[in-house]
Amino acid sequence: MRLAITSGEPAGIGPDLLLALAADPAFVPPAELVVLGDRAVFAARAEALGLPFDWPDADPERSGDQAQGFRFRHLPAAAPVTPGRLDSANARHVLDLLDHAADGCVAGDYDAMVTAPLHKGVINDAGVAFTGHTEYLADRVGGHPVMMLVAGDLRVALATTHLPLADVPAAITGEVLTTVLEILHRSMADWLGKPQPRILVAGLNPHAGESGHLGDEEIRIIGPALEASRARGIQAVGPLPADTLFTPRHLEHADAVLAMYHDQGLPVLKYAGFGRAVNVTLGLPIIRTSVDHGTALDLAGTGRAEHGSLAAAIALACEQAERRAA
Incomplete structure (x- = not known):
């Protein structure tokens, strides 16, 4: 090799x-x-x-x-x-x-x-x-790149990568999310040998929008994208509030997490495993x-x-x- x-x-x-x-x-x-x-x-x-x-x-x-x-x-x-x-x-x-x-x-x-x-x-x-x-x-x-960091059993992928925070909402579309979830599902199935990896998906807004009172992207975009992905056999759970998604109760049975943007998911992963974590680019040939x-x-x-x-x-x-x- x-x-x-x-x-x-x-x-x-x-x-x-x-x-x-x-x-x-x-x-x-x-x-x-x-x-x-x-x-x-x-x-x-x-x-x-x-x-x-x-x-x-x-x-x-x-x-x-x-x-x-x-x-x-x-x-x-x-x-x-x-x-x-x-x-x-x-x-x-x-x-x-x-x-x-x-x-x-x-x-x-x-x-x-x-x-x-x-x-x-x-x-x-x-x-x-x-x-x-x-x-x-x-x-x-x-290819369609999907950025994921791995620290032990914690795997965090990103729906968007290196964007200014102000540009993130417009970059999160149904097409983007369904494509990223397909790549993440396929990669985790190959990686872990599990035909149905369980993927937790974060919301964009605080409390995952709180029924639209703190933002409606979860209702308009993220939720329907997850429904479409589930209809294609992808076990996507969410959208979940990001402030509680990374707790042991949620992560215990999760194979990967999909965060909406860079600083939503990576601070948690780097706190958990900085110095031994690995950045992996999925979706490339x-x-x-x-x-x-x-x-x-x-x-x-x-x-x-x-x-x-x-x-x-x-x-x-x-x-x-x-x-x-x-």
Whole structure:
């Protein structure tokens, strides 16, 4: 098995995480892990952290079974990199890493891709309209992306992803919800081996609209979309008030939760499992997982970044790839 791992924003903690993970005696690489990045950046960061960096170059093309372990594919940065200091001149480099990994997955050179964190702001500062990995990869390889974070048995998917809060209500339509629920249902059925995964669906408004007194999206849009999904055999429960949905009584028999927007569902999941959670993009023709955190510029080059989420993302990518190959 062969995975592509993008190192993300070079001034952030992506290189730190990969170097620390490779040096961790408790981590056994489950596949050939091809790290995409600038070799000079990794060499300088390894020296600063006192970590080894002796990974051989990856073969240009996949050939037969791949040996487990770290390999490197050099894609040069455009400007010198200083840990903790963003430079918009390197925005294209960050996107080149994504393009190489995604195109390689489509071509069959990689079985899955894992992404270290990038910085959306500096990419936009470079003049590239960019809202996040999820949307960018969908534009590159096709599909309808559904963002989901996983922490143990808690799985939270999003109906909308990286949008200003003011734009969320208009983005929640019956078509969007039925499509997302179909993708989530199919993904969870494959993932868990359950033909009827139970999906809890949050309302948009406080108290799920309280019978229309606090907003009517639940009555006009969400409720009918759930009815249509249930008619197609999807076990979608809701709309439920988000402030009580994430309690043990509700979650005990749930296989996944669908939140309406980013900060409705993810704060709960990250509180429950930050540092070991994994970001998964459903609905793409390729497998992509990622860490549950950002670039942490203040930690870059300090040796204080934790690599637990990266290890979990690699493990989950391998698990999904093995299931897809079976």
